[in-house]
Amino acid sequence: MNRLLTATAALAVLAGSALAQDTIRMGTEGAYPPYNFINDAGEIDGFERELGDEMCARAGLTCEWVTNDWDSIIPNLVSGNYDTIIAGMSITDERDEVIDFTQAYMPPDPSTYVGLAGTEIDPTTAVIAAQTGTIQAAHIAAIGGALMEFPTPDDTIAAVRNGEADAVLADSDYLAPIVEASGGELDYVAPDVMLGGGIGMGVRESDTELKATFDAVITEMKEDGTLNPMIVKWFGEDAQVWE
Amino acid sequence: MFEFCTDPTALPDWQWMACYLTTGKHMAFYNAFGTVLLLLAITAPAALALGLAGATAARGRLWPVRAIGRVYISIVRGVPDIAFFLFFVIALDQGFEWLRHQALCPDWDQPIRQGSDFLVCPEAKLPLTTAPEAVHQAYGFFLAVISYAIVFGAFTANVLYGAMNTVPRAQMETAEAYGMTPRQAFWRVMFPQMWVYALPGLSNVWMILIKATPLLFLLGVSDIVYWARELGGAKVAQFSDYPHPDWRAWYFLFLLVFYLAFTAVSERIFARLTRRLSRGQATVAGEALRKGAA
Numbered sequence: 001m002n003r004l005l006t007a008t009a010a011l012a013v014l015a016g017s018a019l020a021q022d023t024i025r026m027g028t029e030g031a032y033p034p035y036n037f038i039n040d041a042g043e044i045d046g047f048e049r050e051l052g053d054e055m056c057a058r059a060g061l062t063c064e065w066v067t068n069d070w071d072s073i074i075p076n077l078v079s080g081n082y083d084t085i086i087a088g089m090s091i092t093d094e095r096d097e098v099i100d101f102t103q104a105y106m107p108p109d110p111s112t113y114v115g116l117a118g119t120e121i122d123p124t125t126a127v128i129a130a131q132t133g134t135i136q137a138a139h140i141a142a143i144g145g146a147l148m149e150f151p152t153p154d155d156t157i158a159a160v161r162n163g164e165a166d167a168v169l170a171d172s173d174y175l176a177p178i179v180e181a182s183g184g185e186l187d188y189v190a191p192d193v194m195l196g197g198g199i200g201m202g203v204r205e206s207d208t209e210l211k212a213t214f215d216a217v218i219t220e221m222k223e224d225g226t227l228n229p230m231i232v233k234w235f236g237e238d239a240q241v242w243e
Numbered sequence: 244m245f246e247f248c249t250d251p252t253a254l255p256d257w258q259w260m261a262c263y264l265t266t267g268k269h270m271a272f273y274n275a276f277g278t279v280l281l282l283l284a285i286t287a288p289a290a291l292a293l294g295l296a297g298a299t300a301a302r303g304r305l306w307p308v309r310a311i312g313r314v315y316i317s318i319v320r321g322v323p324d325i326a327f328f329l330f331f332v333i334a335l336d337q338g339f340e341w342l343r344h345q346a347l348c349p350d351w352d353q354p355i356r357q358g359s360d361f362l363v364c365p366e367a368k369l370p371l372t373t374a375p376e377a378v379h380q381a382y383g384f385f386l387a388v389i390s391y392a393i394v395f396g397a398f399t400a401n402v403l404y405g406a407m408n409t410v411p412r413a414q415m416e417t418a419e420a421y422g423m424t425p426r427q428a429f430w431r432v433m434f435p436q437m438w439v440y441a442l443p444g445l446s447n448v449w450m451i452l453i454k455a456t457p458l459l460f461l462l463g464v465s466d467i468v469y470w471a472r473e474l475g476g477a478k479v480a481q482f483s484d485y486p487h488p489d490w491r492a493w494y495f496l497f498l499l500v501f502y503l504a505f506t507a508v509s510e511r512i513f514a515r516l517t518r519r520l521s522r523g524q525a526t527v528a529g530e531a532l533r534k535g536a537a
Contacts (some may be wrong), residue, residue: 031473033482038473040484041267051506058459064376072329078359080340080368081463096473098359125247158489171533181479206357 016084022038023062024210025082026052030165030230031152032174034234035088035199038067047234051105054226054237055217069150071132074098077202083210084203088171090135090196093105100205104198105227107240111136114162115167115177129156129165136169160186164185171194252314272470279456279467282387286452291445294399300437312400319397321463327394329459332386336369343367355391383463392460395452402444406437411525439520439529446513450506471498493503 001035028036030044035209040047056063061116066082077085077099090108091101113128115121124145130137132149140147157178159165167189168175179186203211221227228241247254249264255354261270300312319327332344340363344355355362366370370378410433418428475491522529 031476033479037482038268039482042271043267045482050478066376066379067465068463072461075333076463079337079361080363082334083372152472152476154472157477158491161489177479177481178477181477181481203361204360206360208361 025064027068027072027082027085028087032088058217059213086201091200099202101200102198107201108198110192112172112192113167113190115189121166121189126166129159129168266457275467286391288393293396297400298403314401338394398448406441410436
């Protein structure tokens with residue numbers, strides 16, 4: 001066993017870091033459609049699954065998908081339990097202090113307030129539901145509103161439906177299909193706000209090589225026109241796309 | 244699962260339900276029950292062993308041993324479970340990787356801590372990055388067993404410590420009078436008799452352990468509560484063949500029934516054990532048994 005380990009170690013040194021980088025573990029939440037969700041078969045699916053698989057194929061990497069609770073998604077990245085976060089995570093200065101982001105693969109998307117149809121709210125006084133640790137939660141806290149935090153996106157919608165909160169603030173891409181499927185029960189109840197600097201892939205600050213690899217692939221996909229159709233496929237014709 | 248499941252939108256209700264309840268996602272949900280039961284089956288004996296060790300240490304004759312036992316019991320019992328699970332598991336995982344790093348990569352010249360990043364050489368990763376996802380799941384489960392065993396071991400230790408002190412002093416004195424060594428007296432007199440005093444406390448710990456299994460998700464293991472929440476959440480037709488409104492109440496109701504049934508069965512087993520262990524004991528229950536038999 002020891003000899004086997006030594007041999008593997010020697011091989012790894014000879015092959016340089018390329019061997020070690022061959023398999024990349026992609027961390028996601030699996031609860032934020034259309035970005036990422038668990039499909040009927042129990043597999044991770046969504047825009048980011050398709051995008052991630054395509055990026056890995058182009059970079060010649062083998063990618064394994066992992067789900068992780070949103071709350072501990074950053075600690076587990078820096079601890080090395082997976083190598084990337086691809087979970088609809090907006091690029092913000094606060095997060096940038098702990099991890100690094102690739103360039104954005106989704107342009108900044110407006111955040112929308114959704115509440116019961118026929119109501120109108122003032123975000124500074126109404127009770128607003130948001131997922132813990134999101135830019136939307138930070139925004140409500142910053143404008144001094146009454147923030148109600150929930151661990152999953154799903155819980156925020158449920159809070160609006162059962163009257164616990166007056167509205168939910170989240171990415172419009174996430175809320176749009178829900179409003180549409182609600183059959184008139186839910187509607188937009190306040191003007192949109194622009195938050196965050198687009199959505200990028202999170203990597204460890206020390207992983208400069210991996211960051212460069214994915215940055216290059218994202219640039220390539222933007223330039224050869226494969227990224228925009230993918231965004232439209234998952235988010236619809238009205239989605240923000242790259243110029 | 245069934246052949247008629249190809250187009251769920253056109254199905255009558257019962258067939259729709261049959262298809263819905265047998266999707267891959269539901270299968271994962273059912274498997275999670277096995278995971279939880281397996282966790283309990285491994286954790287309970289492990290926690291009991293740790294508890295026994297802790298209680299024995301806390302009653303030890305040498306003060307360093309006694310200190311270790313007491314510190315273990317008080318610290319672990321005092322820290323909230325959720326904080327313990329969030330901090331301890333990452334620390335434990337990093338500890339293992341650090342040890343492997345020292346052993347496997349003596350020539351590594353980069354620092355392990357870079358800012359907030361924890362970086363060991365690729366060979367020291369546990370499990371290896373290249374390992375299949377099943378290995379990662381098994382490793383997460385293994386960490387979960389250790390964490391649960393340590394937390395519930397501390398509670399068990401306290402219960403057993405109390406139970407050992409409750410065994411009537413006269414019993415131990417008699418053992419000494421017969422010339423038994425302390426070790427013999429412990430194993431032959433105290434150990435068999437302490438259980439009847441420990442049982443009420445142990446059954447409490449067991450019940451709390453059953454109810455604590457949802458913390459598994461914090462450790463990266465998808466447990467029944469995670470799947471219930473995931474499955475019950477409202478689904479729109481765009482992302483699922485089985486769109487439905489928020490059904491979490493039904494799923495949680497099902498979990499409630501499961502947990503209630505489980506704890507009810509446990510209570511019966513504990514009642515039987517108490518009866519069995521009370522035989523011949525100088526307790527009220529033991530006395531009642533003696534009179535009943537006569």
